[in-house]
Amino acid sequence: MTAQALAPGASASSAAAPSRPLDVRDYKTLALSALGGTLEFYDFVIYVFFATVIGALFFPVDMPDWLRQLQTFGIFAAGYLARPLGGIVIAHFGDKVGRKRMFSLSIFLMAAPTLVIGLLPTYASIGVAAPLLLLAMRVLQGAAIGGEMPGAWVFVAEHVPARRYGFGVGTLTSGITGGILLGSLVAVAINRHYSTAEVAGFAWRIPFILGGVFGLVSVYLRRFLHETPVFRELADRRNVARELPLKTVLREHRGASVFVALLTWVLSAAIVVVVLYTPTYLQKVHHVPATLALEANAVVTLMLTLGCIVVGWASDRIGTRAVMLIGWGGLFVTTYLFYTSLPGTPGSLVWHYGLVGFFVGTIATVPIAGVRAFPAAVRFTGLSFAYNMSYAIFGGLTPVVLTLWLEKDPMAPAHYVGLLAALGFVLGLLPLATRGHAMRGVPAGSTMAQ
Structure with a gap:
């Protein structure tokens, strides 16, 4: 390979990187990144599994139940609304001072508030300060998750x-989605081991304290990660973003931003509807027992986790575009x-639900295509801005849209996911699905970048 064949910003020494196998450092990077992602997403979603208990403890006992639940989930939604701001700020410094520092900061900003939530006094102890402190912790969690996911994707992409x-x-994406499975399993274990009174009295705190402690351990473990080769080369060549990275993204990379935002809409539909919304839908619309619905949900989350790994592996073998077409078409x-086929038999329900979950694993193509859509100097900011803005809008609106749609059509979840899967298929046909900026010395647009 000649010097002219190298992508801008790539060094001759890095040209051999694409052909080397995964080494010990790569596996350590993947393991620590995936573990941190699992724990951080667990910390973010564990709240929803104990929302009913939290509502009873952090709001007045004489408050109407519907208003208590509305405010409880409103505090949960505040985490989503904080994602864009947190993502943009963390990504800004990730493009300015380095990926590793922000990668460690994001998990600390998640772990510390999670631990605090587990130790917070309730409304009975400190009155209105209790829900206000809970809201503040959720905002910090939202800011952290907004920086963690794009940061983790960029960090791993620039290492392997x-x-x-x-x-x-x-593999990293599977670790992140594994946080949902972990949260579900912990919630089931707590509710099985303790009585309702014990859960309300003290046991609800256990998942938050565990998540906070293990998250802080993960912060320590991330000290042993190294800055990405791509950012080190940018710094050595003084090619780090000199102006506000977001300004560059909005001026020069609007097409890539729209592409990633639309892909994120598809991702949010798959996660929010299939994984988070459907268990309640099964119980309310098709009268499926809660135990069966939760067990089936655990299966679908496991299949999603496996699907992400298979999708990533297949993308290296047959290309991102082919995987997007097969995956979104399969979804x-x-x-x-x-x-x-609902409600069907318990066996058919679990089997069909698990099959959908496997194809939901196609969401791994969102970071696979999204990271490559932006040049290294503004990669963190571009991905974070497009992903978090889209998720905040569509992730928050999806439950509302489905609730209204279900009033007229019980097949609303199928139609919504089907329409977005079709959009994902169309996006897979666009040049941006296979276009790539250089990743560790690979020329943009080469077959290895595709």
Whole structure:
């Protein structure tokens, strides 16, 4: 490979990187990044599994139940609203001072508030200060998750060999989604081991304290990670973003931003509807027992986690575009197969639901394509801005849209996911699905970058 064949900002020494196998340092990076992502997403979602108990403890006992639940979930939603701001700020400094520092900061900003929530006094002890402190902690958590996910994707993408790029990003994504499974399993264990009175009295605090402590341990472990080779080269060449990175993104990379935002809309539909919303839908619309709905949800989350790894591996073998077309097309088909067969038998429900979950793993193509859509100097900011703005809007509106749609059509979840899966299929046909900026010495647009 000649010097002219190298992408801008790539060094000759890094040109051999694409052909090397994963080494011990790569596996350590993947393991610590995925572990941190699992714990951080666990910390973010564990709140929803104990929302009913939290509502009873952090608001007045004489408050109407509907208003208590509305305010409880309003505090949960505040975490989503804080994502764009936190993501933009963390990403700004990630492009300015380095990926590693912000990667460690984001998990600290998640772990510390989670631990504090587990130790907070309730409304009975300090009155209105209790829900206000809870709201403040959720805002900090939202800011942290807004920086963690894009930061983790960029960090791993810039570390692993280009020929294992998809596998690295897919494995990390599986770790992040594994946080949902971990939260579900912990919630089931707490509710089985303790009585309702014990859960309300003290046991609800256990998942938050555990999440906070293990998150702080993960902060310590991330000290052993190294700055990404891509950022080190940018710093050595003094090519780090000199103006506000967001300004550059909005001026020069609007097409990439829209592409990633639309892909994120597809991702949010798959996660929010299939994984988070459907268990309640099964119980209310099809009268599926709560135990069966939760067990099926655990299966779908496990299949999603496995699907992310398979999607990443396949992306390295047959290309991102092919995987997007197969994956989003498969999600469209299996979505209608699942929702039209409800309620069915317990076996068919779990089988069809798990099959949908596997194709939801196609969400791994969002960071695989999204990271490559932006040049290294503004990569963190570009991905974070497009991803978090889109998720805040569509992730927050999806439950509202579905609630209104269900009043007229019980197949609303299938139609919504089906429409967004079709959008994902169309996005897979666009040049941006396979276009790539250099990742560790791989020329943009080369087959290895695709």
